[in-house]
Protein backbone atom coordinates (compact mmCIF):
# COMPACT_ATOMS: atom_id res chain seq x y z
CA UNK A 62 0.00 0.00 0.00
CA UNK A 63 1.20 3.56 -0.75
CA UNK A 64 2.58 5.45 2.25
CA UNK A 65 0.58 8.43 3.48
CA UNK A 66 2.80 11.32 4.52
CA UNK A 67 1.97 14.58 6.31
CA UNK A 68 4.40 17.46 5.98
CA UNK A 69 4.02 20.19 8.53
CA UNK A 70 5.27 23.61 7.39
CA UNK A 71 5.39 25.03 3.88
CA UNK A 72 8.66 26.95 3.85
CA UNK A 73 11.61 25.77 1.72
CA UNK A 74 12.05 22.58 3.80
CA UNK A 75 8.37 21.54 3.70
CA UNK A 76 7.79 22.32 0.02
CA UNK A 77 10.94 20.50 -1.05
CA UNK A 78 10.17 17.48 1.15
CA UNK A 79 6.65 17.38 -0.37
CA UNK A 80 8.26 17.22 -3.84
CA UNK A 81 10.66 14.48 -2.71
CA UNK A 82 7.77 12.41 -1.36
CA UNK A 83 5.70 12.98 -4.51
CA UNK A 84 8.65 11.79 -6.59
CA UNK A 85 8.65 8.59 -4.53
CA UNK A 86 4.89 8.15 -5.23
CA UNK A 87 3.72 8.85 -1.68
CA UNK A 88 0.35 10.47 -0.91
CA UNK A 89 1.22 13.82 0.66
CA UNK A 90 -0.77 16.25 2.80
CA UNK A 91 1.20 19.47 3.15
CA UNK A 92 -0.01 21.65 6.04
CA UNK A 93 1.10 25.28 6.13
CA UNK A 94 0.13 28.24 8.27
CA UNK A 95 -0.03 30.52 5.21
CA UNK A 96 2.01 33.39 6.59
CA UNK A 97 1.85 36.53 4.46
CA UNK A 98 4.68 36.88 1.92
CA UNK A 99 5.83 40.13 3.56
CA UNK A 100 6.34 38.26 6.80
CA UNK A 101 8.54 35.46 5.55
CA UNK A 102 9.55 36.09 1.96
CA UNK A 103 11.36 39.41 2.17
CA UNK A 104 14.79 39.74 0.58
CA UNK A 105 16.90 36.85 -0.58
CA UNK A 106 19.29 34.02 0.18
CA UNK A 107 22.57 32.96 -1.34
CA UNK A 108 22.59 29.51 -2.88
CA UNK A 109 25.82 27.60 -3.55
CA UNK A 110 26.40 24.59 -5.82
CA UNK A 111 25.22 22.08 -3.19
CA UNK A 112 21.81 23.81 -2.93
CA UNK A 113 21.49 23.97 -6.73
CA UNK A 114 22.26 20.27 -7.10
CA UNK A 115 19.47 19.53 -4.59
CA UNK A 116 17.07 21.71 -6.61
CA UNK A 117 18.12 19.86 -9.75
CA UNK A 118 17.40 16.48 -8.09
CA UNK A 119 13.90 17.80 -7.27
CA UNK A 120 13.41 19.11 -10.84
CA UNK A 121 13.12 22.78 -9.77
CA UNK A 122 16.51 24.32 -10.64
CA UNK A 123 15.39 25.94 -13.92
CA UNK A 124 12.27 27.51 -12.35
CA UNK A 125 14.23 28.87 -9.36
CA UNK A 126 17.01 30.16 -11.63
CA UNK A 127 14.42 32.58 -13.11
CA UNK A 128 14.62 34.41 -9.75
CA UNK A 129 18.39 34.16 -9.36
CA UNK A 130 21.31 36.45 -10.00
CA UNK A 131 24.65 34.76 -10.64
CA UNK A 132 27.37 36.03 -8.28
CA UNK A 133 31.01 36.02 -9.44
CA UNK A 134 32.97 37.05 -6.38
CA UNK A 135 32.86 36.74 -2.59
CA UNK A 136 34.73 39.45 -0.71
CA UNK A 137 35.50 40.14 2.91
CA UNK A 138 36.27 43.80 3.52
CA UNK A 139 37.34 45.92 6.47
CA UNK A 140 34.99 48.75 7.38
CA UNK A 141 37.84 50.40 9.31
CA UNK A 142 39.89 51.19 6.18
CA UNK A 143 37.98 49.82 3.16
CA UNK A 144 40.71 47.22 2.46
CA UNK A 145 39.87 43.90 0.87
CA UNK A 146 40.86 41.11 3.29
CA UNK A 147 39.69 38.06 1.33
CA UNK A 148 38.57 37.73 -2.28
CA UNK A 149 37.21 34.37 -3.46
CA UNK A 150 36.39 34.01 -7.17
CA UNK A 151 33.14 32.10 -7.66
CA UNK A 152 34.07 30.74 -11.07
CA UNK A 153 33.78 27.49 -13.02
CA UNK A 154 37.53 26.97 -12.94
CA UNK A 155 37.37 26.51 -9.13
CA UNK A 156 34.14 24.49 -9.49
CA UNK A 157 32.24 27.12 -7.50
CA UNK A 158 29.39 27.63 -9.94
CA UNK A 159 26.44 27.70 -9.83
CA UNK A 160 26.51 30.34 -7.08
CA UNK A 161 23.71 32.90 -7.03
CA UNK A 162 21.42 35.04 -4.93
CA UNK A 163 17.74 34.04 -5.10
CA UNK A 164 14.76 36.08 -3.95
CA UNK A 165 12.99 34.30 -1.09
CA UNK A 166 9.69 35.01 -2.81
CA UNK A 167 10.94 33.48 -6.09
CA UNK A 168 12.27 30.38 -4.35
CA UNK A 169 9.05 29.76 -2.41
CA UNK A 170 6.71 30.47 -5.32
CA UNK A 171 8.72 28.20 -7.67
CA UNK A 172 8.63 25.32 -5.19
CA UNK A 173 4.93 25.99 -4.45
CA UNK A 174 4.14 25.91 -8.20
CA UNK A 175 5.81 22.50 -8.52
CA UNK A 176 3.83 21.30 -5.48
CA UNK A 177 0.57 22.58 -7.00
CA UNK A 178 1.34 20.66 -10.21
CA UNK A 179 1.88 17.35 -8.37
CA UNK A 180 -1.43 15.42 -8.30
CA UNK A 181 -0.52 13.36 -5.21
CA UNK A 182 0.06 16.44 -2.98
CA UNK A 183 -2.84 18.13 -1.16
CA UNK A 184 -1.79 21.55 0.17
CA UNK A 185 -3.90 22.58 3.19
CA UNK A 186 -3.87 25.99 4.89
CA UNK A 187 -4.01 25.31 8.62
CA UNK A 188 -2.08 25.78 11.85
CA UNK A 189 -1.18 22.55 13.58
CA UNK A 190 -1.57 22.64 17.35
CA UNK A 191 -0.99 19.02 18.36
CA UNK A 192 1.05 16.08 17.17
CA UNK A 193 1.47 12.52 18.39
CA UNK A 194 2.97 9.27 17.20
CA UNK A 195 1.52 5.76 17.67
CA UNK A 196 2.85 2.34 16.73
CA UNK A 197 1.20 2.31 13.32
CA UNK A 198 0.42 5.95 12.54
CA UNK A 199 1.04 9.60 13.41
CA UNK A 200 -1.68 12.15 14.12
CA UNK A 201 -1.77 15.93 13.65
CA UNK A 202 -4.60 18.14 14.92
CA UNK A 203 -5.06 21.73 13.73
CA UNK A 204 -6.49 24.82 15.41
CA UNK A 205 -9.96 24.04 13.95
CA UNK A 206 -9.81 20.58 15.60
CA UNK A 207 -9.43 18.83 12.24
CA UNK A 208 -7.48 15.57 12.53
CA UNK A 209 -4.99 14.28 9.96
CA UNK A 210 -3.53 10.75 10.07
CA UNK A 211 -0.60 9.31 8.17
CA UNK A 212 2.18 6.73 8.24
CA UNK A 213 4.80 9.47 8.67
CA UNK A 214 4.88 13.14 9.67
CA UNK A 215 7.77 15.32 8.49
CA UNK A 216 8.21 18.34 10.74
CA UNK A 217 9.36 21.20 8.50
CA UNK A 218 7.82 23.84 10.76
CA UNK A 219 11.00 25.78 11.51
CA UNK A 220 13.10 26.15 14.61
CA UNK A 221 10.25 27.36 16.83
CA UNK A 222 7.82 24.71 15.57
CA UNK A 223 5.88 21.93 17.27
CA UNK A 224 7.83 19.06 15.74
CA UNK A 225 11.27 19.96 17.07
CA UNK A 226 9.70 20.14 20.55
CA UNK A 227 8.02 16.79 20.06
CA UNK A 228 11.04 14.96 18.66
CA UNK A 229 13.84 16.54 20.68
CA UNK A 230 12.14 17.57 23.91
CA UNK A 231 10.72 14.17 24.78
CA UNK A 232 8.48 13.82 27.81
CA UNK A 233 9.14 14.87 31.37
CA UNK A 234 7.84 12.10 33.59
CA UNK A 235 7.04 13.07 37.16
CA UNK A 236 4.88 11.05 39.60
CA UNK A 237 1.33 10.83 38.15
CA UNK A 238 2.12 13.14 35.28
CA UNK A 239 3.70 13.09 31.82
CA UNK A 240 4.27 16.53 30.32
CA UNK A 241 6.14 17.58 27.20
CA UNK A 242 9.68 18.60 28.11
CA UNK A 243 9.91 22.03 26.54
CA UNK A 244 13.25 22.94 25.02
CA UNK A 245 14.10 26.60 24.68
CA UNK A 246 16.62 28.42 22.54
CA UNK A 247 19.61 30.11 24.10
CA UNK A 248 19.30 33.87 23.53
CA UNK A 249 22.49 35.09 21.93
CA UNK A 250 23.34 38.76 22.11
CA UNK A 251 23.31 38.90 18.30
CA UNK A 252 20.73 40.57 16.09
CA UNK A 253 20.23 40.52 12.33
CA UNK A 254 18.62 43.55 10.67
CA UNK A 255 17.48 43.08 7.10
CA UNK A 256 16.90 45.74 4.43
CA UNK A 257 15.62 45.34 0.87
CA UNK A 258 16.83 48.47 -0.96
CA UNK A 259 16.04 49.42 -4.60
CA UNK A 260 19.36 49.27 -6.47
CA UNK A 261 18.50 52.28 -8.64
CA UNK A 262 18.69 54.48 -5.52
CA UNK A 263 22.22 53.27 -4.69
CA UNK A 264 25.69 53.78 -6.23
CA UNK A 265 26.08 51.38 -9.25
CA UNK A 266 29.03 49.58 -7.57
CA UNK A 267 26.50 47.92 -5.21
CA UNK A 268 24.85 46.19 -8.19
CA UNK A 269 28.07 44.34 -9.09
CA UNK A 270 27.73 40.55 -9.17
CA UNK A 271 29.44 39.97 -5.85
CA UNK A 272 28.58 39.13 -2.28
CA UNK A 273 30.40 41.28 0.25
CA UNK A 274 30.96 40.85 3.97
CA UNK A 275 32.09 44.03 5.71
CA UNK A 276 33.70 43.58 9.11
CA UNK A 277 33.25 46.47 11.55
CA UNK A 278 33.77 47.29 15.19
CA UNK A 279 30.14 46.96 16.33
CA UNK A 280 29.35 43.97 14.09
CA UNK A 281 29.41 43.11 10.42
CA UNK A 282 27.21 43.40 7.37
CA UNK A 283 26.55 41.34 4.26
CA UNK A 284 25.11 42.53 0.98
CA UNK A 285 24.47 41.25 -2.52
CA UNK A 286 22.21 42.23 -5.41
CA UNK A 287 19.00 40.33 -6.17
CA UNK A 288 17.29 39.54 -9.48
CA UNK A 289 14.31 41.72 -8.40
CA UNK A 290 16.45 44.89 -8.67
CA UNK A 291 17.08 45.25 -4.92
CA UNK A 292 20.11 45.03 -2.68
CA UNK A 293 19.75 42.45 0.08
CA UNK A 294 21.50 43.99 3.08
CA UNK A 295 21.82 42.24 6.43
CA UNK A 296 23.48 44.02 9.35
CA UNK A 297 24.62 41.82 12.25
CA UNK A 298 25.15 43.51 15.59
CA UNK A 299 25.54 42.43 19.18
CA UNK A 300 24.11 43.87 22.39
CA UNK A 301 26.27 45.38 25.04
CA UNK A 302 23.76 44.22 27.70
CA UNK A 303 23.60 47.69 29.27
CA UNK A 304 20.38 49.27 30.52
CA UNK A 305 16.72 48.32 30.24
CA UNK A 306 14.89 46.95 27.19
CA UNK A 307 14.12 50.36 25.69
CA UNK A 308 17.73 51.41 26.12
CA UNK A 309 19.00 48.22 24.49
CA UNK A 310 16.67 48.64 21.52
CA UNK A 311 18.02 52.18 21.03
CA UNK A 312 21.60 50.87 21.31
CA UNK A 313 20.89 48.10 18.81
CA UNK A 314 19.63 50.59 16.30
CA UNK A 315 22.59 52.91 16.97
CA UNK A 316 24.97 49.98 16.24
CA UNK A 317 23.16 49.26 12.95
CA UNK A 318 23.42 52.92 11.96
CA UNK A 319 27.09 53.19 12.95
CA UNK A 320 27.94 50.25 10.66
CA UNK A 321 25.92 51.73 7.79
CA UNK A 322 27.57 55.14 8.31
CA UNK A 323 31.03 53.51 8.11
CA UNK A 324 30.23 51.84 4.76
CA UNK A 325 31.82 53.74 1.85
CA UNK A 326 28.80 53.44 -0.50
CA UNK A 327 25.80 53.49 1.86
CA UNK A 328 24.22 56.64 3.25
CA UNK A 329 22.77 56.46 6.76
CA UNK A 330 20.37 59.30 5.82
CA UNK A 331 18.85 57.15 3.01
CA UNK A 332 15.10 56.73 3.76
CA UNK A 333 15.30 53.12 2.52
CA UNK A 334 17.62 52.45 5.45
CA UNK A 335 15.30 54.07 7.99
CA UNK A 336 14.06 52.11 10.97
CA UNK A 337 10.54 51.64 9.57
CA UNK A 338 12.02 49.85 6.52
CA UNK A 339 14.13 47.46 8.60
CA UNK A 340 13.27 43.98 9.85
CA UNK A 341 15.24 43.24 13.03
CA UNK A 342 15.37 39.72 14.47
CA UNK A 343 17.32 38.15 17.33
CA UNK A 344 19.63 35.32 16.30
CA UNK A 345 18.76 32.44 18.59
CA UNK A 346 20.90 29.43 19.20
CA UNK A 347 19.38 26.01 19.88
CA UNK A 348 20.99 23.06 21.55
CA UNK A 349 21.97 20.55 18.85
CA UNK A 350 19.12 18.22 17.90
CA UNK A 351 20.56 14.78 18.67
CA UNK A 352 17.70 12.78 17.27
CA UNK A 353 15.67 13.59 14.19
CA UNK A 354 13.09 10.85 14.67
CA UNK A 355 10.56 10.07 17.38
CA UNK A 356 8.29 7.19 16.44
CA UNK A 357 6.70 8.27 13.16
CA UNK A 358 7.61 11.95 13.41
CA UNK A 359 10.76 13.14 11.61
CA UNK A 360 12.26 16.65 11.57
CA UNK A 361 13.87 18.38 8.58
CA UNK A 362 15.14 21.86 7.61
CA UNK A 363 15.52 24.45 10.38
CA UNK A 364 13.39 22.29 12.64
CA UNK A 365 16.26 19.75 12.65
CA UNK A 366 19.31 21.95 12.17
CA UNK A 367 18.72 25.68 12.60
CA UNK A 368 22.12 27.26 12.09
CA UNK A 369 23.67 30.72 12.34
CA UNK A 370 23.39 32.44 8.93
CA UNK A 371 27.12 33.19 8.57
CA UNK A 372 27.81 30.59 5.84
CA UNK A 373 24.48 31.12 4.02
CA UNK A 374 23.67 27.40 4.20
CA UNK A 375 20.30 27.10 6.04
CA UNK A 376 18.01 26.92 3.01
CA UNK A 377 20.52 24.95 0.94
CA UNK A 378 20.80 22.29 3.67
CA UNK A 379 16.97 22.09 3.94
CA UNK A 380 16.83 21.38 0.18
CA UNK A 381 19.59 18.78 0.52
CA UNK A 382 17.59 17.03 3.28
CA UNK A 383 14.74 16.52 0.82
CA UNK A 384 16.86 15.72 -2.25
CA UNK A 385 19.01 13.15 -0.44
CA UNK A 386 15.94 11.30 0.90
CA UNK A 387 14.47 11.40 -2.61
CA UNK A 388 17.68 9.86 -3.97
CA UNK A 389 17.55 7.06 -1.37
CA UNK A 390 13.91 6.26 -2.06
CA UNK A 391 14.54 6.18 -5.80
CA UNK A 392 16.76 3.15 -5.11
CA UNK A 393 13.62 1.30 -3.98
CA UNK A 394 14.19 1.39 -0.19
CA UNK A 395 11.11 1.20 2.08
CA UNK A 396 10.41 4.27 4.24
CA UNK A 397 11.01 2.31 7.45
CA UNK A 398 14.56 1.53 6.31
CA UNK A 399 15.27 4.74 4.40
CA UNK A 400 14.28 7.25 7.12
CA UNK A 401 16.71 6.10 9.86
CA UNK A 402 19.52 5.63 7.30
CA UNK A 403 18.87 9.11 5.85
CA UNK A 404 18.61 10.80 9.27
CA UNK A 405 21.88 9.22 10.44
CA UNK A 406 23.69 10.28 7.26
CA UNK A 407 22.30 13.83 7.30
CA UNK A 408 23.06 14.35 11.00
CA UNK A 409 26.69 13.33 10.46
CA UNK A 410 27.12 15.61 7.48
CA UNK A 411 25.34 18.62 8.95
CA UNK A 412 27.44 18.54 12.12
CA UNK A 413 30.52 19.97 10.39
CA UNK A 414 28.45 22.61 8.53
CA UNK A 415 26.94 23.72 11.84
CA UNK A 416 30.37 23.88 13.50
CA UNK A 417 31.84 25.92 10.61
CA UNK A 418 28.86 28.33 10.69
CA UNK A 419 29.37 28.83 14.46
CA UNK A 420 33.11 29.43 13.95
CA UNK A 421 32.48 31.95 11.16
CA UNK A 422 30.07 33.80 13.50
CA UNK A 423 32.67 33.92 16.28
CA UNK A 424 35.35 35.11 13.88
CA UNK A 425 33.16 37.82 12.30
CA UNK A 426 31.82 39.12 15.62
CA UNK A 427 34.48 39.28 18.36
CA UNK A 428 34.13 41.80 21.22
CA UNK A 429 34.59 45.33 19.71
CA UNK A 430 38.01 45.79 21.34
CA UNK A 431 39.37 42.78 19.42
CA UNK A 432 38.06 43.82 16.00
CA UNK A 433 41.43 45.21 14.73
CA UNK A 434 43.07 41.86 15.65
CA UNK A 435 40.29 40.01 13.79
CA UNK A 436 40.90 42.10 10.66
CA UNK A 437 44.62 41.28 10.76
CA UNK A 438 43.91 37.55 11.27
CA UNK A 439 41.33 37.42 8.47
CA UNK A 440 43.67 39.36 6.16
CA UNK A 441 46.61 37.06 6.87
CA UNK A 442 44.90 33.67 7.05
CA UNK A 443 41.51 34.10 5.36
CA UNK A 444 42.55 33.14 1.84
CA UNK A 445 44.36 30.03 3.09
CA UNK A 446 41.47 28.77 5.24
CA UNK A 447 38.08 30.05 4.03
CA UNK A 448 38.02 28.73 0.43
CA UNK A 449 39.01 25.30 1.71
CA UNK A 450 36.10 25.19 4.21
CA UNK A 451 33.58 26.60 1.72
CA UNK A 452 34.68 24.35 -1.17
CA UNK A 453 34.22 21.30 1.06
CA UNK A 454 30.66 22.34 1.98
CA UNK A 455 29.66 23.50 -1.50
CA UNK A 456 30.93 20.36 -3.24
CA UNK A 457 29.16 17.96 -0.86
CA UNK A 458 27.29 15.34 -2.89
CA UNK A 459 23.74 14.19 -2.13
Ligand SMILES: Cc1cc2nc3c(=O)[nH]c(=O)nc-3n(C[C@H](O)[C@H](O)[C@H](O)COP(=O)(O)OP(=O)(O)OC[C@H]3O[C@@H](n4cnc5c(N)ncnc54)[C@H](O)[C@@H]3O)c2cc1C
Pocket residue numbers: 069070071072073074075092093094095096101105106107108187188189190217218219220222223253295361362363364370372373374375376377378379
Ligand atom coordinates in the same frame (compact mmCIF):
# COMPACT_ATOMS: atom_id res chain seq x y z
C1 LIG B 1 19.52 36.79 8.53
C2 LIG B 1 19.42 35.46 7.86
C3 LIG B 1 20.03 35.28 6.62
C4 LIG B 1 20.00 34.03 5.99
N1 LIG B 1 20.61 33.86 4.78
C5 LIG B 1 20.62 32.65 4.19
C6 LIG B 1 21.30 32.44 2.94
O1 LIG B 1 21.88 33.37 2.38
N2 LIG B 1 21.29 31.19 2.39
C7 LIG B 1 20.65 30.14 2.99
O2 LIG B 1 20.69 29.02 2.46
N3 LIG B 1 19.99 30.31 4.17
C8 LIG B 1 19.96 31.53 4.77
N4 LIG B 1 19.28 31.71 5.95
C9 LIG B 1 18.60 30.56 6.58
C10 LIG B 1 17.21 30.32 5.98
O3 LIG B 1 16.42 31.48 6.05
C11 LIG B 1 16.52 29.19 6.77
O4 LIG B 1 17.44 28.14 7.00
C12 LIG B 1 15.35 28.63 5.97
O5 LIG B 1 14.39 29.62 5.76
C13 LIG B 1 14.71 27.46 6.73
O6 LIG B 1 13.59 26.98 6.03
P1 LIG B 1 12.53 26.03 6.76
O7 LIG B 1 11.51 25.73 5.74
O8 LIG B 1 13.23 24.93 7.47
O9 LIG B 1 11.89 26.92 7.92
P2 LIG B 1 10.94 28.20 7.83
O10 LIG B 1 11.34 29.07 6.69
O11 LIG B 1 10.95 28.79 9.20
O12 LIG B 1 9.51 27.61 7.48
C14 LIG B 1 8.71 26.98 8.44
C15 LIG B 1 7.28 27.02 7.95
O13 LIG B 1 6.46 26.27 8.83
C16 LIG B 1 5.26 26.99 9.05
N5 LIG B 1 4.75 26.58 10.36
C17 LIG B 1 5.35 26.73 11.57
N6 LIG B 1 4.59 26.22 12.55
C18 LIG B 1 3.46 25.74 11.93
C19 LIG B 1 2.28 25.13 12.42
N7 LIG B 1 2.10 24.89 13.73
N8 LIG B 1 1.34 24.77 11.53
C20 LIG B 1 1.51 25.01 10.19
N9 LIG B 1 2.60 25.59 9.67
C21 LIG B 1 3.56 25.96 10.54
C22 LIG B 1 5.67 28.47 9.00
O14 LIG B 1 4.57 29.31 8.66
C23 LIG B 1 6.71 28.45 7.90
O15 LIG B 1 6.15 28.66 6.64
C24 LIG B 1 19.31 32.95 6.61
C25 LIG B 1 18.68 33.13 7.84
C26 LIG B 1 18.73 34.37 8.47
C27 LIG B 1 18.06 34.54 9.80
